[in-house]
Amino acid sequence: MNKLALLGGSPAVTIHKDFRWPIISEAEIQAVADLLRSGAISDAGYGDATRRLEEDWAAYLGAEFALARVDGTAALHSALFAAGVSAGDEVIVQSYNWIATVGTILAANAVPVFADIDPLTLTLDPADVRRRITPRTRAIMVVHLWGHPAAMDELNALAREHSLVVIEDASHAHGGIYRGRKVGTLGDIGVFSLQASKALPAGEGGLLVTHRREYFERALLLAQSPGRLNLHLQLEEHRRFKNTGFGGFKYRINPINAVLARQQMEHFEERNEIRQRNLDVLTEGLREINGIKPPYTAPDVTRGGYYGYPIEYNSEELDGLPKETFLAALQAEGVEIAAERYPLMHLEPMFAEQNPIGGGWPWSFNQATRQVRAREGDLPVTEKLHPRLLAIPSYNKAIPCEDLFAQYVQAFRKVTQNIEQLRTWAAPNGHQRGNAE
Numbered sequence: 001m002n003k004l005a006l007l008g009g010s011p012a013v014t015i016h017k018d019f020r021w022p023i024i025s026e027a028e029i030q031a032v033a034d035l036l037r038s039g040a041i042s043d044a045g046y047g048d049a050t051r052r053l054e055e056d057w058a059a060y061l062g063a064e065f066a067l068a069r070v071d072g073t074a075a076l077h078s079a080l081f082a083a084g085v086s087a088g089d090e091v092i093v094q095s096y097n098w099i100a101t102v103g104t105i106l107a108a109n110a111v112p113v114f115a116d117i118d119p120l121t122l123t124l125d126p127a128d129v130r131r132r133i134t135p136r137t138r139a140i141m142v143v144h145l146w147g148h149p150a151a152m153d154e155l156n157a158l159a160r161e162h163s164l165v166v167i168e169d170a171s172h173a174h175g176g177i178y179r180g181r182k183v184g185t186l187g188d189i190g191v192f193s194l195q196a197s198k199a200l201p202a203g204e205g206g207l208l209v210t211h212r213r214e215y216f217e218r219a220l221l222l223a224q225s226p227g228r229l230n231l232h233l234q235l236e237e238h239r240r241f242k243n244t245g246f247g248g249f250k251y252r253i254n255p256i257n258a259v260l261a262r263q264q265m266e267h268f269e270e271r272n273e274i275r276q277r278n279l280d281v282l283t284e285g286l287r288e289i290n291g292i293k294p295p296y297t298a299p300d301v302t303r304g305g306y307y308g309y310p311i312e313y314n315s316e317e318l319d320g321l322p323k324e325t326f327l328a329a330l331q332a333e334g335v336e337i338a339a340e341r342y343p344l345m346h347l348e349p350m351f352a353e354q355n356p357i358g359g360g361w362p363w364s365f366n367q368a369t370r371q372v373r374a375r376e377g378d379l380p381v382t383e384k385l386h387p388r389l390l391a392i393p394s395y396n397k398a399i400p401c402e403d404l405f406a407q408y409v410q411a412f413r414k415v416t417q418n419i420e421q422l423r424t425w426a427a428p429n430g431h432q433r434g435n436a437e
Helices: 026-038 048-061 072-082 099-107 126-132 152-162 213-222 226-232 255-264 268-286 323-332 380-388 402-416 419-429
Strands: 065-069 090-094 111-115 137-143 165-169 189-193 206-210 309-313 389-392
Touching: 026 255, 048 065, 048 206, 048 255, 065 072, 065 213, 072 099, 072 165, 072 189, 072 206, 072 213, 090 099, 099 111, 099 137, 111 126, 126 152, 137 152, 152 165, 206 213, 213 226, 268 309, 268 402, 309 380, 323 402, 323 419, 380 389
Parallel strands: 090 111, 090 137, 137 165, 165 189
Antiparallel strands: 065 206, 189 206, 309 389
């Protein structure tokens, strides 16, 4: 067992499990078949499939309003529009993130202002957010990355102090709890993705939730047909637009996706709990292994969804072993692991060059009074931590994994205790010993 598999030894991981996701049972198949037989496959008004999903999700979260969208990106755009974000506004967001969260800020004709992250939770650092607030700031876009709730009390306090709107992107964190309250209901507007890899999968889809009618109605106005606008617009400032809305977009969810999402809700919490128990076992096993740091979970939160499992790699503790060599050795042992897949948005050409489609919009709108430009070095915590991150899948399927994860722990231990064997492997493959960063 001491000879590394990369050099011809036997792999530490011999157990293989089926983690295909989502889990589609006969119940989902029957529900979709019933919908198809009914012929209600489009929802220009407010059909039963959409209505039931929105009512059930609002009730689960304890929210006043829920609005189903075609996907999470549409829900984010709807949230920004509902919050009144428009041309020239600034929205504070983290750079270590998925493109949709930041891209929808551009879709709202606003400028993303990147803030640093907390090195433990990987979510927005409230102290750095405070430093980024200007008179142009309109909203804070909070991401509960990899299922860990952000520091919502501190962020909400900042928002109240400066009259800002807080939008939660909870697409990684379905069912997450922060100090006794479910994520998505902690700020002004919450957004969830229902894409097939998420903890509540519907193939595609999104959900927006809020406690405030004015946000709900503005989100409706952006992208809903007059059929539903006539039903749900109550505020006079909005009812006068009931025949046209504010854009004519079609962001409404497909009834098939709505049926799938509602059916998945029946097993959602049970599967979340099994995933949590599985990954807690892995975390406990990895905690004492040199050179790596498993995900941190604050004592006053419960992770939701556990959409990913980030591990921090510290090459200095392993005699400078390059990250690429460490990964190759673990993969050869049978561990499903890779380098972090999310890039840093502020270093991507889309945002660094600020001219993706010509004309420099929306940044050019602000240039007369304030130039917003993120450069390498602006986010020291994010930029130092990101190259160290490794990613293990969240192993969605609701099956026990203690035996598999025991072998994963053995594989990590085997590699970290035998790094001398990798000296001869690293050089022929072009990997030089040194800092993983």
